[in-house]
Structure formats: structure tokens, C-alpha cells
Amino acid sequence: MAQRDPQFNQKLLVDTTPMPDHIPKVEEIGTTSAFLASASFAIGARCQAFNDDYMKCKDEANGRGEFDCLKEGRKVTRCAASVIKDINTHCMQEFQAHVDCLENNNQTFFNCRRPEQKLNSCIFNKLGLKKEVPGSPENQVPVWQRPKQMYAEYPGRQF
């Protein structure tokens, strides 16, 4: 079967109408997935309250969350943007190194423990945001601090 490629006579296939004026504007986060994945725990540490607030609002909005939770949604976006901005100002190099590693390793965390360790310590020292995974067992080293990663491509010590 010959494959028939879609043929469009125009490139832009989205509705470009801007947001009406009565809704306050917010700049979208505009960050690609690896940067978000790398910064996710910092975002979670700083923006937990906003995130929970937004999800609770959506849950209780009875199907109208898209309209009624715009305010909470803007707070979520602004908070995440502030985290990204702070990381960019204080830990640019570590951030970039970790993101590059994630991009080269299918965005798996366990292949990137060395850059992640540096990024985490930088974020903790400069921004005071600590990486935490709720529900992890208390009596063992957290998985992101173990030098040996069993499932990494290189199973020896990563740092």
C-alpha cells in the first residue's frame, strides 16, 4: 500500500484567537519535557500547596473546573515558572547537564544519577528545595542517592 501523506494547504492548523480581556494573562511555561522532568521535584517542593489547591478546585468544581479554576491554574503556572527561573539563574550548568543526560537516556532518572546528584545539591543549597518522594521506605537510602543503580546501563558506581 502506498502511503498517502496528508496534504495541507496551510501550516497553521490551530485557532489563534487570543484569550478574552476579562481573563488575566499569564505567560505559559513553554518548557520541554526533559527540563520539566528534571525540575519536577523542585516544582513539587515549592508548589505543592498551589498544585493541591488547583487539583482540589478541579475536583470540587463539578465539571466546570476549566472555567472556575483559572485563578488557581495561573498560580500553579506562575509558581512553576518561578522555580524554572530560579534554577536557571542559580544552577544553570547542573540543570543543563542533567537535562542533556535525560535526553540521551530516554528520560530515565536511574541512568543520570551523577548529574542529578549535583543538581539536587545545588538546588538544595541555593534554593532550599529538597527532593522528596512521598511514601518511600524510611529505613533505607532513597533510590536517587544510591551510587549503584541496578537498572542503569552501567551498573557500577555512578558517582
Next chain:
Amino acid sequence: MPQDMPPSGGYAQVQYKRNIPARGFKPWQYMLGMHAIMAYGFYRYFQGVREQRELAREKMWSRLHLMPLLQAEEDRDQVRRYYADKAREKELLGEETKVYNSDRFVRPTFGYLPANVSK
């Protein structure tokens, strides 16, 4: 004629047992070895299972932290399109019709494409 009698001192022992040296280890040693290997295998397996569980937890929380952010962006986009549709409807029909008998947000089935916008 004298009868045949056994040799003096009796007959020699008849060798009916096989006299082959036992090869290898004793059976219980093989059993022990097998169990030792299997125990090590299970030990490593459960170590791996525990690590996988922690990795899965980490991945899931990484996404949970990002989900509100992505959802908020998507919701804003939907709301923007909703109001754009409303405005277009008003312009074309001169009135706003209520399509659904409900106040909920209904994600539109058909999207609007600009007719003459090229980029």
C-alpha cells in the same frame, strides 16, 4: 571313588557387589549447592524488585508534581477556544445558543480551523 568336597578352608567369597568408586560429590552436597544458588538468585531478584518499586514511585511522583501545571495550561487553552467559539457564534448567528442542557464544560468534538491564515 571319593566324593568332590569343598576346598579346604571353604570357597572364596563370591563377588556379587559392584565395586565402582563413587564419582563426584555426595548427593546432599549437590542439594545444598542447588539451594545456595537459588537462594542467591531469589535474593538478587527481590533486591531488583524493591529497587524497581522505588524507581516507579520516583517516576510517578515526578509526573504527579507536573500534572497540575500541564493541566492548567490545557484548561486555559480550552477556555480560550471556548470563548473564541462563542464570539464566532455570536458574529455568525447574532445570538448565543446553549447547546447542552448542563453547565459543565464539554470538550468540543469539532475544532475550528482558521480559513485564511497561513504561516
